[in-house]
Every structure is written in C-alpha cells, then in structure tokens.
Amino acid sequence: MESITEKPMMDDTAGRGIGRSKSDQLAPSSQSLSRTASAETVRSTPDATSLSRKSSFGKRSASGGAGAGGNSHGHSHIRKSRSAQLKLDLEDLVSSGAALSRASSASLGFSFTFTGFTPPPQAMSSAELHPFSDDENTMDIEAGTRRKKLMTEPTLPIYLKFTEVKYRVTVKGSPREILSGISGSASPGEVLALMGPSGSGKTTLLTILGGRVAGAGAGALEGCVSYNDEPFSKSLKRRIGFVTQDDVLFTHLTVRETLTYAALLRLPRTMTRQQKEERAMDIIYELGLERCQDTMIGGSFVRGVSGGERKRVCIGNEIIINPSLLFLDEPTSGLDSTTALRIVHLLHDIAEDGKTIITTIHQPSSRLFHKFDKLILLGKGSLLYFGKASEAMTHFQSIGCTPLIAMNPAEFLLDLANGNTNDVSVPSELDDKVHMENQNLQNNNSKNDYKPSAQDVHEYLVDAYENRAAYKEKKKLLAPLPISDDMKATITSSKREWGTSWWQQYSILFCRGIKERRHDYLSWMRITQVIATSVILGLLWWHSDPSTPKGLQDQAGLLFFIAVFWGFFPVFTAIFTFPQERAMLNKERAVDMYKLSAYFLARTTSDLPLDLFLPVIFMVIVYFMAGLKATATHFFFSMLTVFLSIIAAQGLGLAIGATVLDIKKATTLASVTVMTFMLAGGFFVKRVPPFISWLRYLSFNYHTYRLLLKVQYNPVPDILINGIPLDNGVTEVLALVAMIIGYRVLAYISLRRAKTSAS
Numbered sequence: 001m002e003s004i005t006e007k008p009m010m011d012d013t014a015g016r017g018i019g020r021s022k023s024d025q026l027a028p029s030s031q032s033l034s035r036t037a038s039a040e041t042v043r044s045t046p047d048a049t050s051l052s053r054k055s056s057f058g059k060r061s062a063s064g065g066a067g068a069g070g071n072s073h074g075h076s077h078i079r080k081s082r083s084a085q086l087k088l089d090l091e092d093l094v095s096s097g098a099a100l101s102r103a104s105s106a107s108l109g110f111s112f113t114f115t116g117f118t119p120p121p122q123a124m125s126s127a128e129l130h131p132f133s134d135d136e137n138t139m140d141i142e143a144g145t146r147r148k149k150l151m152t153e154p155t156l157p158i159y160l161k162f163t164e165v166k167y168r169v170t171v172k173g174s175p176r177e178i179l180s181g182i183s184g185s186a187s188p189g190e191v192l193a194l195m196g197p198s199g200s201g202k203t204t205l206l207t208i209l210g211g212r213v214a215g216a217g218a219g220a221l222e223g224c225v226s227y228n229d230e231p232f233s234k235s236l237k238r239r240i241g242f243v244t245q246d247d248v249l250f251t252h253l254t255v256r257e258t259l260t261y262a263a264l265l266r267l268p269r270t271m272t273r274q275q276k277e278e279r280a281m282d283i284i285y286e287l288g289l290e291r292c293q294d295t296m297i298g299g300s301f302v303r304g305v306s307g308g309e310r311k312r313v314c315i316g317n318e319i320i321i322n323p324s325l326l327f328l329d330e331p332t333s334g335l336d337s338t339t340a341l342r343i344v345h346l347l348h349d350i351a352e353d354g355k356t357i358i359t360t361i362h363q364p365s366s367r368l369f370h371k372f373d374k375l376i377l378l379g380k381g382s383l384l385y386f387g388k389a390s391e392a393m394t395h396f397q398s399i400g401c402t403p404l405i406a407m408n409p410a411e412f413l414l415d416l417a418n419g420n421t422n423d424v425s426v427p428s429e430l431d432d433k434v435h436m437e438n439q440n441l442q443n444n445n446s447k448n449d450y451k452p453s454a455q456d457v458h459e460y461l462v463d464a465y466e467n468r469a470a471y472k473e474k475k476k477l478l479a480p481l482p483i484s485d486d487m488k489a490t491i492t493s494s495k496r497e498w499g500t501s502w503w504q505q506y507s508i509l510f511c512r513g514i515k516e517r518r519h520d521y522l523s524w525m526r527i528t529q530v531i532a533t534s535v536i537l538g539l540l541w542w543h544s545d546p547s548t549p550k551g552l553q554d555q556a557g558l559l560f561f562i563a564v565f566w567g568f569f570p571v572f573t574a575i576f577t578f579p580q581e582r583a584m585l586n587k588e589r590a591v592d593m594y595k596l597s598a599y600f601l602a603r604t605t606s607d608l609p610l611d612l613f614l615p616v617i618f619m620v621i622v623y624f625m626a627g628l629k630a631t632a633t634h635f636f637f638s639m640l641t642v643f644l645s646i647i648a649a650q651g652l653g654l655a656i657g658a659t660v661l662d663i664k665k666a667t668t669l670a671s672v673t674v675m676t677f678m679l680a681g682g683f684f685v686k687r688v689p690p691f692i693s694w695l696r697y698l699s700f701n702y703h704t705y706r707l708l709l710k711v712q713y714n715p716v717p718d719i720l721i722n723g724i725p726l727d728n729g730v731t732e733v734l735a736l737v738a739m740i741i742g743y744r745v746l747a748y749i750s751l752r753r754a755k756t757s758a759s
C-alpha cells in the first residue's frame, strides 16, 4: 500500500450500535403497488417484527434482538434456550390459521413494490434457523455448545474507511483507470456488499481493501485506505481473513484435515496443539460441516464435498483465526439460492461477533439483497451508490430511476449500473438530454422511442450520486472512531508474527504433504505401471549373461535404461509441484502462514518416502529377473545409485517448475532437457565432438549409468565407458550430490523471486 498518500479520514458510523433492527433491512415502500396482507399482518405484530436476523439463528438477545454485535458475547449462554423458545414460537405460529397463510405467502413469494422488494419478516425457513443442518435438534445441541466457545473470544474491532480510491493499470502501454475515486466505510458488525456488473471493479476494490494489491503486475494506487485510522501494516495480515473467488483447497484432504492444518499453522503459539484441534472442530460445528468432516474436499477428478460445503470450508479456513476483517470474493457464486442465503446468514452471524465483513456479490436474489447492511454499487469503476442497502432504492428513486414492473432490487440496480433502462422510468433530465440530441436526427418518432445510451445513463448516475448523496457519506467519514488510541495502536506494528516455530511449520507441512499426495503415489495405476514395466524388462533381459561381448552390451543397455527411466519419471512428476501449488502458496503466504523455507523443505522432503517406495518394487523385480549380480552389497549399491538419481532428477524438475511456474512451458523445457541429458548419457553416442562433450557432466543419466556399471563390473570393460576412466565412483557420487543440492537451491531462489501477490 505504498502508494496510498492521503491522510485517513474519520467516520461517524462508528458510533452506531452493531446490532441491526429489522426495519433497517426493509426497503422503503412509499410507492407500494401491492403489498400482501400477510406482510402487513406481520409488520403490525410486534412479536413477529422482533424476529430479527439474530433470532433466526437461535441467537436472539435477551432484549429482543437489538443487542447484537460484539455485545452478544455475554448472551451466548442463553442462545440455546432462546433457540428452543423460538422453535416453540414458530410452532405456535404455524399451528394457527393466520400463520399458515403467512407461511404460504412466504413460501410462494414476497411483496413487490415499485421501490423494491420487501421480504416478509416471517419468512424464516428452517434453513435460516439452522443454516447448515439437516438435523436441527442435533445441530442445535451440538452447535449451541460449540458456538458459545467460539463466539466468546474477543475480536479487535476494526473500522475500515477508504476515500477517493483510484486504481490505474497500464495495458499495452496505455493507462487504464479501473477504479475512479471510490469512498466508503464498514464498521464492526456490518456486512458491506460490493455490487456491480462484471468488470466494474468489485474484485479490484476488494483486493485493495484487503491490502493485497502490492506485488508483481500491480497498478498505481491512489487514495486512502485506513484500518482504525491507521494505514495497512504487516501485523494486520493476521487479523484479516480473505476468501478468494476460486476455492483454493487441497483436493485429497478431508474437511477436518483441511481445517485442522489451518488451525495448527495459523493459530498463535500460545495455544496448545489440542486447543488448536478443538478450534478446528468448533469451526466444523459452527459451519454445520460435521456430516462431511471426513469427506475429501475433491476436485475435477475426485468426487468430494458439495460446492456449498467447499465454500464453507474456505470461509472456515479464514474465520478460524477469529479475524477482525473478513473479505469474501463472490462467496455465493455458483450456489443455489437457498445455499447462498445460508452463506449470507453465516456472514451475518460472524459479523454479529464484532467483525467487519466486506463481500462482493454478483447477482443476489431479493432475499439476499436485503441481508446486507451497506452497499457499494459500482459501474465501470465509478461509484454509483454507497450507503445503507435498505436506502439504495430510495436514492435511485430520488434521482428519478424507478422500476416500472415488479423487480428484484438487485436486478434493477445492476441494470442501471449496466446503463440498461428497459422497464425503468428515466429521469426527465436524462430524457430531455436524449431528446435534444435526437431532435437533430429529424425523424418523426415520438419522444418515447429514444432510449438514453448506456454511457449517458452511467454519467448521469455518477453525477447524481456525487451531487446529491456523496457529501453526506463523506461527512460521516470525518467523524472520530469510538475506540481508544491504545486500540488503534494495536494494529500499527509492522512486525510479522508467525503462529508457529520454523520446525513446527516444517513438520505440519511435511505431514500435510504426505497426506495430500499419498493417493497419487499409492494409486493402483502408478503401482501397476511400475510393476508392468519391471516385469516386461525382467522378461526381456531374462537371466542375461555378461560373459560374452553381446551379453555384456545387452546388460549395459538394461542398466542405461534403468538410469534413464528413473531420471525421466521424477522430473516429470516434480515439474508440476510448484505450478500446481502456486495458488495455494500465494494464498497461504499472503497471510504469513509459514516461512517459504519451511514450506520448500517440507514440500521437497515429503515427496521422498513415497518417491522411493516405487523404485524399490521396480528394482527387486528387474534386478533378480535380469540376473544381475545377486549379492546384498551389489543390490544395495545399485538401489542407492537409483535413489541418488531420483533425488537429483526431482531437483531438476522442481527447479524447472519453480522457474517457469507454468505447466505447459515447464513440460516443454523439461522434455528438451531430459532428452539432451539422455543422449549425453554415454550409451548411444560413443564419439562425441569435444566442443559438446562437456554436456555429459551435467547429465545425471551419465553419472548414474557409470555408477551402475561400476557396481556390476569390476573392472568396467573399456568398451562400455568409452575410455573415460571410472575409479571408485566418488566423482559420480559427488556430481549427483551437487545436483541434488544445486537444483534445489535454484528452485528455492526461483520461488523466492516469483513474488506472491501478497509479498
């Protein structure tokens, strides 16, 4: 955030209570065309009206739903009884005829108005009561106890303010403004939604607010983003959760393993391992994931948890650290409306514990739209609206834009942001402008035949917001925060804090690596491939006899093949390592989960046990079927040579992968390199021109082949080693060890240089 230059501004939203009343969520409906009787009935019933969002989760406070937010901690002990009470209330309601009619109206739809869409307060499905449980009773008991633990932890409240945020990138040499002067704020306990058409700059703004724009490819940032009136600092990383649009998770870990590893790596050293594991379980219960806790996450080729469950795991990964600020990029994309609603309810639950939540949202349903406290509407990178979500329709109505048919408010706002005025009343100013412009086109069409262009609508909306509403919001940003200077200072330290020591990081990452990849290595396909190859080799070289020149050449061919086979295989497995884990590495390094050195060492060593398992099977079969020297020493040294070759080849694969970080390019580079090494290996070409003969010293195939010859034959016949003397093999061993270390150092340096988006 180096480019942030201006001084932070203040906010008066801070003084507001964290709790939200239902009326905050109701869209104003001064021009209500139709309003269902059921909605009226419920609105006039104080008890029903007081069924706030909090109560819908069995978390209603003793004062009837008003005391939310950070203050809810003290009430956690009554949540379960409230929840039970709520269920009784509902049963009472449902048993009455009036309630039945309300229930059916709720299930059939909502009351539509010109100014927006009013959700009936009684529309409280069982999904809302227990957002992620099929079994309400179990969930209630289980989650009740778990939630109590999780939510009693204090969170440092963080007030986020941003003024005149501008972001510019250079595309093909010309500058392009992605964001042009966005201002807004979000307070603890609030959910701020960033809405706008595709490409309007939501993700860019979210990334900037989350302190993640620095690094390679970043554009120029101007404006001010402050966290409790302080600029972004590295220590803030541990207080920020960021759920990216793509679910970046390990496919082969189960839900429980995923969250447990996140807890072990991210939670502070002051907590014991057991406490961290318990926290992971708390999160599982909190998110209603207990039924799938032992299911693999899954991916394109592995069946795993559902999309909604996966998204909840991503959210769990972030809320496990009890963040003060939670950013989410399209958490509901690709989910059905009920699951999306549940996710948003979950966000409210989290916000009510004093956290500040900012989420982008693509095309929310009406119900979803009304769940947000604040809204930012973007259009082509400009601010079209910032304020309470419930007041958005009033604003657009006040500037002359009103839906002409019953419409989801989100759809209406997105249409406007896209410059689409179909089914929308066009303000007279805009209409006149369009008419004036078209008058010159001298045709006889009536005024109504002209539609303002998308650009005209956009400019009108930007000006209208700037002239009529922006000053109010900007004034609010100047108000002082209701927190002490000490609290503000808590987030200013720029020191990085690691949750665990280097060794702990290494061992956790090592175990995670083994768990994640055991399926790959121990898959039947791979085992069958290795066994089949070795049996075929064994049959082809069945009891080969090196006593004749032809037999000797044949056997040397087998040894060369072994050197090549265990050179190819590990290179092509290892090149995928870093390109494939790049997203995960970026994500985890962005929150300082571990040191790169711990990750690198764990990642490279966790592959070894599994990488060395298959060659043992291979060698046992080939060695004895082919009739190589059948003594323990000879077998042991041959095995050791193959191991050295594998680890060196793996190093080369890692270095290529880390340098290129692109699977296609890495594969191309690896195939050229490996082919060159194979040809320079000393078996195919005997008389190599001197100007290129140095190449063989870089080839691990060359050194492996010579070592295998040395183990089998003493002395090695000159015809096989092409006149290059082979003494005790120390040179070859040293060359392989140098490659093992050298390639890895190269890989590590490349990885360090490939800056993650967060560093």
Ligand SMILES: Nc1ncnc2c1ncn2[C@@H]1O[C@H](COP(=O)(O)OP(=O)(O)OP(=O)(O)O)[C@@H](O)[C@H]1O
Pocket (backbone or CB within 6 Å): 169, 170, 171, 178, 196, 197, 198, 199, 200, 201, 202, 203, 204, 205, 217, 218, 219, 362
């Ligand atoms: N580094 C960059 N270089 C070039 N263009 C960029 C860069 N970053 C963002 N953009 C452009 O800025 C615009 C806004 O992108 P952004 O991802 O923020 O949009 P969005 O509103 O989140 O869209 P969506 O809803 O489709 O995800 C897009 O047109 C995008 O191509």
